[in-house]
Amino acid sequence: MLNNSYGFSIWGNSNFMVEDGKICLNTDFKPALIDIVKDLRNDGYMGPLLLRFPHLIKKQIVEIYTNFERAKKEFDYSGNFQAVFPLKVNQYPGFVKNLVELGKPFNYGLEAGSKAELLLAMAYNNLGAPITVNGFKDKELINIGFIASEMGHDITLTIEGLSELEAIIETAKERFTPKPNIGLRIRLHSSGSGIWQKSGGINSKFGLTSTELIEAINLLKEANLLDKFTMIHFHIGSQINEIHPLKKALTEAGNIYAELVKMGANNLKAINLGGGLAVEYSQTKENSERNYTLREYANDVTFLLKSIANHKKVSEPNIFIESGRYVAASHAVLIAPVIELFSQEYAESKLLLKEKNPPIIDELYDLYKNLKPANALEYLHDAIAHMESVLTLFDLGYVDLTDRSNGEILVHLIMKKSIPMLGNKQNFGDILKIQNEVQERYLVNFSMFQSLPDFWGLKQHFPIVPLDRLDERPTRSASIWDITCDSDGEIGFDERTNPLFLHDIDVEKEDYFLGFFLVGAYQEVLGMDHNLFTHPTEATITLNENGGYEIKDIIEAQSVLDILEDMDYNVSDIQEILNSRIEESNLVDEKQKKHILGELYLFLNDNCYLK
Ligand SMILES: *Cc1c(COP(=O)(O)O)cnc(C)c1O
Numbered sequence: 293m294l295n296n297s298y299g300f301s302i303w304g305n306s307n308f309m310v311e312d313g314k315i316c317l318n319t320d321f322k323p324a325l326i327d328i329v330k331d332l333r334n335d336g337y338m339g340p341l342l343l344r345f346p347h348l349i350k351k352q353i354v355e356i357y358t359n360f361e362r363a364k365k366e367f368d369y370s371g372n373f374q375a376v377f378p379l380k381v382n383q384y385p386g387f388v389k390n391l392v393e394l395g396k397p398f399n400y401g402l403e404a405g406s407k408a409e410l411l412l413a414m415a416y417n418n419l420g421a422p423i424t425v426n427g428f429k430d431k432e433l434i435n436i437g438f439i440a441s442e443m444g445h446d447i448t449l450t451i452e453g454l455s456e457l458e459a460i461i462e463t464a465k466e467r468f469t470p471k472p473n474i475g476l477r478i479r480l481h482s483s484g485s486g487i488w489q490k491s492g493g494i495n496s497k498f499g500l501t502s503t504e505l506i507e508a509i510n511l512l513k514e515a516n517l518l519d520k521f522t523m524i525h526f527h528i529g530s531q532i533n534e535i536h537p538l539k540k541a542l543t544e545a546g547n548i549y550a551e552l553v554k555m556g557a558n559n560l561k562a563i564n565l566g567g568g569l570a571v572e573y574s575q576t577k578e579n580s581e582r583n584y585t586l587r588e589y590a591n592d593v594t595f596l597l598k599s600i601a602n603h604k605k606v607s608e609p610n611i612f613i614e615s616g617r618y619v620a621a622s623h624a625v626l627i628a629p630v631i632e633l634f635s636q637e638y639a640e641s642k643l644l645l646k647e648k649n650p651p652i653i654d655e656l657y658d659l660y661k662n663l664k665p666a667n668a669l670e671y672l673h674d675a676i677a678h679m680e681s682v683l684t685l686f687d688l689g690y691v692d693l694t695d696r697s698n699g700e701i702l703v704h705l706i707m708k709k710s711i712p713m714l715g716n717k718q719n720f721g722d723i724l725k726i727q728n729e730v731q732e733r734y735l736v737n738f739s740m741f742q743s744l745p746d747f748w749g750l751k752q753h754f755p756i757v758p759l760d761r762l763d764e765r766p767t768r769s770a771s772i773w774d775i776t777c778d779s780d781g782e783i784g785f786d787e788r789t790n791p792l793f794l795h796d797i798d799v800e801k802e803d804y805f806l807g808f809f810l811v812g813a814y815q816e817v818l819g820m821d822h823n824l825f826t827h828p829t830e831a832t833i834t835l836n837e838n839g840g841y842e843i844k845d846i847i848e849a850q851s852v853l854d855i856l857e858d859m860d861y862n863v864s865d866i867q868e869i870l871n872s873r874i875e876e877s878n879l880v881d882e883k884q885k886k887h888i889l890g891e892l893y894l895f896l897n898d899n900c901y902l903k
Contacts, residue, residue: 298757299575303810307348307622313763315807319347321839326759328833329627329805331843339849339901340628340738340828344812346390347835348623353391355586356619357398360611363590367598371561371608376401376424378567379409381616381813386832386845387623392416401446403614407433414440423447424475424564424614426498426525429456434463441472450475450525450564452498457508461515475523475564476500476508478548482528482540499526505548509555519559523612524549527566530617535584538568539592546600546609553606562610563597569618573810575755579789586618617813624812626828627759628738630804631775631902633768633797635732638704645698650691652681656702663706668713669722675706676729708796711767724787727769731785734794736806737902739825740774740781744808745818748780755809756783756792766793772806775902776823825900826850849899867896 300308308315314324325343332341360373377391379402392402401422404410410433413423423445425437429452440447449472451457457474464471479499500508512518528541542565549563569589570582584592593611601608645657656678659671682699685691691699707730714723746752756772770792774781785792797804819827832845853863870892879885 298762299755300757302574302577302580303572303755305572305622307351310762314760315757315762317345317347317835317841319835321835321841323833323835323841324760325625325627325807326805328841328843329759332829332831332846337829337831337846337848338629338903339899340626340743342743342811342816342828342830343625343627344386344390344830344832345623345625346394346832349387349391349619350394352619352622353395353398353400356613356615357400359586359590360594363587363594366591367594369594369598369608371597371610373611373613374399374401374422374562375613375615376403376422377619378403378405378614378616379412380405380817381567382620382816383409383412384816384830386830386847387620387812388412388416390832391619392418395421403616407436410436410440414443414445417445419444420446422612424450424523424525424612426450426452426477426527426614428452429459431459431463434459435467437472438463438467441470442468446473448473448475448523450477450523451500451508452477453500454504454507454511457511461511461517464515464517471517471520473522474512474517474520475525475562476505476521477525477527478505478545480526480528480541480544482537482544502548505552506555509552509557513556518557521557522559523562523564524552524560525564525566525612527614528568530568531570531581532568533570533581533583535588535592538565538589539596541565542593542596543600546597547604549609550600550604550606554604560609561607562612564612564614565593567613567615567617569613569615571617571621571810571813573621573753573755575753576791579753619813621810621813624816626738626743626808626811627805628736628743628808628828630734630794630797630799630806631737632735632799633732634735635704635707636798638701638708640701640705643698643701644694646694649698650685650695652678652685652691653695653698653702656682656699656706660702660706660709663709663713665713668710669726672706672710672714672726672730675703676726679703712765712796724791727791727793728785728787730769731771732768732794732796733771733773734806735773735775738774738808738828739776739819739822740783741776741778741822742819742825743815743828744811745815745820747783749818753790754811755807757807757809758794759805759807761795761797761804764795766795768794768796770794776825778822821855823900824852824855826855828901829899849901851897851899853896855900867893 306318309318311322314326316322316324356375396418399421402413402417403424404413405427410425417423437447437449477499479501512521526545532538545563553560572582574580598608659675663671682696686696740748744754769785771785772783826849829849830847831843834842834844836842857863874885874889
C-alpha cells in the first residue's frame with residue numbers, strides 16, 4: 293500500500309474513485325466525500341459521522357436480481373428467483389426504509405428472526421413481497437406470524453424444531469385464514485467455512501435431522517397442513533469465503549428437496565439458501581476473503597439445482613436467498629477525524645541539548661544531521677537500537693530525564709526525516725519490517741466498540757482510507773487508536789494483514805479524515821456504548837437529478853442525558869444532584885454558580901465525542 297492505492301480495486305467494487313487526491317462517489321458528478329463531510333461540519337455536526345448511500349443499496353439489489361435472472365436464462369431454469377433481506381444485518385430506519393423502497397420493483401422482501409423484527413417487517417415490507425421468519429419461536433411469535441398472513445403478507449414461518457411445528461399446528465386450529473406458509477430448516481452434514489461457520493453443519497444450533505423431517509411430514513399430513521409446506525431452508529453461515537462448501541450444502545439440500553417432493557409434499561416449491569454471500573473487505577490481494585463472484589455463485593446455484601431436479605425427475609425448485617451482508621455492507625461509510633498524531637510533540641525546537649551530552653545523544657544528533665537517502669535505512673536501524681540503549685542507561689542512572697527526552701525527540705526526528713527517503717526503491721520487505729517498529733499512532737475521534745465491533749470481536753478488517761491527499765505518498769505506518777479508555781480500541785499496523793500507511797500531518801493546522809468502509813452490515817446494531825460513546829451522527833446522502841447530492845435524514849448522536857436515560861438513570865435526579873452539589877460547594881459568588889450550572893447543562897445535552 294506504499295503506492296497509496298489503498299486497495300480500491302480489491303474491495304471498492306467501483307463505488308468510489310479518486311480525483312484530485314480526494315475520494316469521490318463514482319457517479320456522474322463525482323461528489324467528494326470530504327466535501328459532504330465539510331458541509332455537515334459547517335452545520336455543526338462534529339465528531340464521527342456515518343454516511344448512508346442509498347444508491348449503493350440499490351446497486352447491490354440490482355446486481356443480485358440481474359445475476360440470477362441471467363443465470364436462469366443461461367441454464368434455461370424453470371423455477372423462479374426470490375430474495376429477502378435479513379433484518380438482523382441492519383434494522384436502522386435510515387437503511388430499512390430505503391431498502392424497502394428500492395426493492396419494490398423486484399418484490400424484494402424481508403426476513404425476521406424475532407418478534408420485534410417480524411413486527412417491523414409487517415409494518416414496512418411491501419405488501420405482496422415475501423417475508424420469511426427464522427430463529428426460535430414461541431407460541432406468541434407464531435401468532436404474530438399468523439396475523440401477518442391474515443393481514444395479507446406472503447409469509448413463510450420456518451420451523452427450527454418439531455416443537456415449533458406442533459405449536460404451529462395448534463395455532464392453525466385457533467386462527468383465521470389465510471394461514472402462513474411453512475418452511476422446514478434442514479440440518480446439513482456439510483458445513484460452511486470461515487469464522488462464522490457455526491450456523492451450518494450437523495452440530496449446528498438449528499434445523500431438523502432427516503428423521504425429524506420425516507416426522508414433520510407425517511405431522512403436517514395428519515393436521516391437514518401439508519399443502520402449506522412450501523420451502524426448505526438452510527444457512528451455512530455468514531461470509532462464506534469459498535464456494536465449495538456451498539455447493540456441497542446445495543447438493544445435499546437439492547436431494548432432500550427431491551425426496552420430500554416424492555414423499556408427497558406437493559406444494560414444496562422452494563429451496564431457501566439463507567445468506568452468506570461474502571463481502572471483500574480486504575485491502576491487499578494476499579488477504580482476500582472471497583474466492584468467487586456473485587456471477588459464479590448464481591451460476592453454481594442454478595446449475596446444481598437444475599441437475600439434481602432433472603436427475604431426480606422433480607420440477608426445478610424456486611430459488612430463494614436471504615443474503616444480508618452482501619446487500620448492506622457497502623451502503624455505509626464511517627468518517628472520523630484524526631485528532632492527534634502521538635509523535636507530533638517531538639519537534640526539534642523541544643531539544644534541550646547540553647554543553648556536554650552523553651556520547652549516545654551526540655551520536656543520535658549526528659545521525660539526524662547526516663541523514664540522506666543513501667543511508668536512511670541504516671541510520672534508522674541505528675537510531676532504533678540507540679533508543680533502547682538510552683532507556684537502559686536511564687534505568688541504570690547514567691543519563692538523566694533531559695537526556696532521555698533529547699533521545700526520544702531525536703529518534704522521532706530521524707524517523708520523520710528518513711521514512712520519506714526510503715521510497716519504494718529499497719527492499720520492500722525490509723521497509724515493511726522497519727515500518728512495523730516505527731508506527732505512528734493516529735488518535736481518531738470514534739469508538740471502535742461502537743462503530744467496528746466486528747474488528748474488536750473477530751478481528752474483521754474494514755478498509756481504511758484517508759478522504760483526501762491521495763495524490764501524495766503516505767509515509768507513516770499507522771496504527772489507529774480510538775478515544776475509548778480501552779487498550780483493545782486499537783487497529784495496529786501489521787506488515788502482513790494491515791499494512792496501512794497514512795500521511796504525516798499537523799493536526800493543529802489541517803483536517804485529516806479517515807473513512808472506514810463497508811460498515812453497513814452488522815456493525816451498527818452490534819455496536820456497544822462502551823465508555824458511553826453512542827451511535828455516531830448519521831446522514832443519508834442522495835444523488836439528485838441535476839448531478840448534485842442532498843444531505844437528508846440527519847440523526848444526531850445521542851446526548852449524554854439520553855444515553856443515561858436509556859440506562860434507566862433518572863435524569864432529573866442527576867440534574868438535581870449536580871445542582872445541589874454546586875449550591876453546597878464552597879463557591880460564594882451566585883454568578884459563578886449559575887455559570888458553571890449552565891456549562892454542565894450544555895455538556896449534558898451534547899454527545900460524548902471529542903470536539
Ligand atoms: C444471518 C442470517 C442471514 C444473513 O446472512 P448474511 O451472511 O448476512 O448474508 C440469512 N439467513 C439466516 C437464517 C441468518 O441467520
